[in-house]
Amino acid sequence: AQCQDQVFTQRTGEISSPDYPAPYPPLSTCSYSIQVEDGLLITLEFVETFNVETHPEVLCPYDVLQIKTPKKQFGPFCGKTLPAKIETQSNVVNIAFITDVSGAHSGWKMKYTAAGLPCPGPEAPPHGHIAPVQAQYTQGDRYALSCDTGFALLENENVVMSFVAECRKNASWNKPMAKCIIVDCGQPEDIDNGTFTYLTGPEQTTYSAEIQYQCAAPYYTLKANSSGRYVCSDDGYWKNSQGEATLPVCEPVCGMREDGAVERIFGGRRAKPGEFPWQVMLISEHGELGGGSLLYDNWVLTAAHVVAEQRNPSALRVKLGILNKRAVQYEEAWAEEIFIHEGYKNDLVNFDNDIALIKLGHKVPINTTIAPICLPGKEERFQMKANAPVTVSGWGRTETRSSSVALLYTELIVISQKECTDAYANKSLNGSPLLVTENMLCAGAEEGGRDACQGDSGGPLVFRDAQTRKWFVAGIVSWALDCAVAGQYGVYTRVTSYIPWIESTITSNS
Structure with a gap:
């Protein structure tokens, strides 16, 4: 066979x-x-x-x-x-x-x-699972260890992504059994102008522990509908309710001020500390004084004509939290970049698009004397109607007068567009007609004839929104002609016309 x-x-x-x-x-x-x-x-x-x-x-x-x-x-x-x-x-x-x-x-x-001779039966550690499960494991047989959600594999004191052991011919395993340890997200990161508290327990940073971020009230608040609540996730990161590991951001609360009695005052009145915390003083490289308004904590809104000649941004001095021009206590910032509206002509006659933004080199601290003004929304109530009360503030440098040492403010009312256009019709400067466009807003004293030139060029014209009880910027001091004369009005850049420009400039340069 x-x-x-x-x-x-x-x-x-x-x-x-x-x-x-x-x-x-x-x-x-x-x-x-x-x-x-x-x-x-x-x-x-x-x-x-x-x-x-x-x-x-x-x-x-x-x-x-x-x-x-x-x-x-x-x-x-x-x-x-x-x-x-x-x-x-x-x-x-x-x-x-x-x-x-x-x-x-x-x-x-x-x-x-x-x-083969069987290896000793493997025993899964707490929170661990062995697969496949066999009655006995002999040479060449393997098992894998996995851990419960929220636990990580620890082999030789190192966290590993997977663990497989093999039975050797001498009936021993090629490596000792790994452990399953609870995932630890570690100490949460601090955020600017905010703190966090442990919700689950003191210093509790392991899987499913919760923390709550808060911002330094009343000057800062959590940005964009963030609840500030974070959970230690199974991958070792602190995550918000959307499952994102990005930290929450504390942004300054805008339009808040120390309110004294809101009397209606005509003619310049000295500002008290904290009444105009958004007021910014700008001193150009040529020593010229201008005004601006703080937006967020690192942008200043001003008029284009104030910074049009500023060749070197870092030479522009930016002072905040200052009332008296000669004060030594104030916050100084520096300009990192200046953005002038591309539609501004800079010919000293046509002041259309007289708006600019200054990006500051660092975030300024927000407190009672330094706080941003709010930007108006698209809602109807932000469209400035005739006779609406507005306030202008500044050190009063205009084309015709020398400036004041103290920050002054004046209560004005919005003048209808028609009335303002009529007032400037047939008026000219250096032989060119002065144009009042839809991008401008006029304001004057209620009974006429009072000085409406209280602001500095680039400074804020603001109003209090009854609904939110916050202050919003309506205009930027732009130009005026003989504004102490009855029937002549201060002309301001109309901020609502430029909200898309302001937002896109800030977003694309932050």
Whole structure:
């Protein structure tokens, strides 16, 4: 029979005599070899029937089955009794079956399995899970450890993304069991002009702990509908309710001021500390004085004609929180960049688009004496109607008068567009007609004839919004002609016309 040099390398298999269970052929020399990888041990088990020709007195003289390993021999086997299971303790087994000329016997069949010594059963650590789960793990078997949500794998004191162990041939694992440790987001980051408090417990920074950010009230508030509540997420980051790891931002509260009695006053009146915290003093490189209004904590709104000649932004002096021009206590900032409206002509006659923004080099501290003014919205109530009360403030430098040492303010009313256009019709400066456009707003004293030139060029014209009880900027001091004369009005850049320009300039340069 063709039964020589058959090699088996799988971990399990079946081997039988030729033609089993029919009688095996005579005069055959069969050889089978089981060879599995080092470390595995082969077990042989005879199954079904066993029938090999024998002799009552002599041990297997006719047909014989022999089993050998490099270290040991089993058998010879013959007769009709199923041999017992053989633990060979080897990874190589050679089987020989030799038959003589006569006889008709059904032969034999065996199943073999090769298995390593089992490794100790792995035990999952707390919050850990082993897969696959097996009754025993032998050489080459692996398991992976995973952790509950909010827990991380720790191997040799290092956090790892995955963990797989393998059973070695000496029946030991190739690495010790990892641990599952709770994810720790660490100390939350501080934010400018704000603080955080631990909600879950003192210094609690592990998975699902919560913290609350707050801004320094009353001067700062959380920007854009952020609740300020953050949770330690399973990936180790503090995240807000939208699942973002970006920190909340504290932005200054605009339009708040220290309110004294709001008497209606005509003619210049000295401002008290904190009454016009958005008022900015600008001193050009040529020593000229102008005004501006603080927006947020690092932008100043002013008139284009104030900064049009300013070649070097850093030479522009920016003073905040100052009432008396000669004061030594004030906040000084520096201009990083100046943005002049692209539609401004700078010809001293056409003052259309007389608006500019100054980006400050750093954020200024917000307090009782320094605070931003609010920008008006698109709502109807922000469209300045005739007779609406407005306030202008400044140190009163105009084309015609020298300036005041103290910050002054004057209560005015909005003049209808028609009345203002009529007042300036047929008026000219240096031989060119003065134009009042839709982008301008006029204001004057209620009973006429009072000085409406109280502001500085670039300074704020503001009003209090009844709905929010905050102060908003309506105009920027732009130009006037003989404004102490009855029937002449101060002309201001109309801020509502420029909200898109202001917002896009700030957004694209922040």
